[in-house]
Amino acid sequence: MxxxxxxxxxxxxxxxxxxxxxEIIIYLYSPVPTEGSELYQQIVDAGFSFPLTLEEWIEPSWEKFDLRRNPLTPWxxxxxxxxxxxxxxxxxxxxxxxxxxxxxxxxxxxxxxxxxxxxxxxxxxxxxxxxxxxxxxxxxxxxx
Incomplete structure (x- = not known):
C-alpha cells in the first residue's frame, strides 16, 4: 500500500x-466492498468489519469513516x-x-x-x- x-x-x-x-485534488479512498467479493474477503482477513446493528452504524467512529474524515483502516x-x-x-x-x-x-x-x-x-x-x-x-x- x-x-x-x-x-x-x-x-x-x-x-x-x-x-x-x-488542478490536483487528493482524496483518501475508502472502498466499500460487497459481501462475497474478493476485496470483501481481503478486508475481513485484515481485521476490518462493518457495523452489524443500527446502533453501531450511527456511532461517531463509523460516521467519521463513512464521511472520509477518519480514513484509518487495517490497510x-x-x-x-x-x-x-x-x-x-x-x-x-x-x-x-x-x-x-x-x-x-x-x-x-x-x-x-x-x-x-x-x-x-x-x-x-x-x-x-x-x-x-x-x-x-x-x-x-x-x-x-
Missing part, C-alpha cells in the same frame, strides 16, 4: 512538471495518512488552487516560495511553516 502511495506522489509530481496549471496506517496529507500540504502550497480567492498577490508568492523548495527536493515531512501560513490566511482546501 505504501509503495502505491509513493508511486502516486511521484505521478502527481510528473503531472505538475508537465502542466503546472493542472491504511497512520504514517501512510501522514505521508499523503503532508504531500498534499506541500503541493497546495507550491501550487495554490485557483478556486481559493483568498490566496493571491504577495500571499501566493510567499506560499509558493516556501513550499516550492520542499516540493523541488521532495521534502514533505512536518510542513509546519506551510500549515501556519494556511491557517493565518485561512486557506480553503479545494475539496471543502
Amino acid at each position: 505504501y509503495e502505491q502511495i509513493l508511486w502516486d506522489i511521484n505521478f502527481i509530481r510528473e503531472i505538475k512538471i508537465i502542466n503546472p496549471e493542472a 491504511l496506517k497512520p504514517y501512510m495518512v501522514d505521508t499523503i496529507q503532508n504531500f498534499e500540504t506541500v503541493l497546495n502550497g507550491c501550487y495554490p488552487t485557483v478556486s481559493d480567492f483568498r490566496i493571491k498577490g504577495y500571499k501566493k508568492w510567499i506560499l509558493k516560495m516556501v513550499s516550492g523548495y520542499r516540493f523541488k527536493h521532495g521534502w514533505y515531512k512536518f510542513p509546519y511553516e506551510i500549515k501556519v501560513l494556511h491557517k493565518i490566511w485561512k486557506y480553503r482546501q479545494p475539496r471543502n
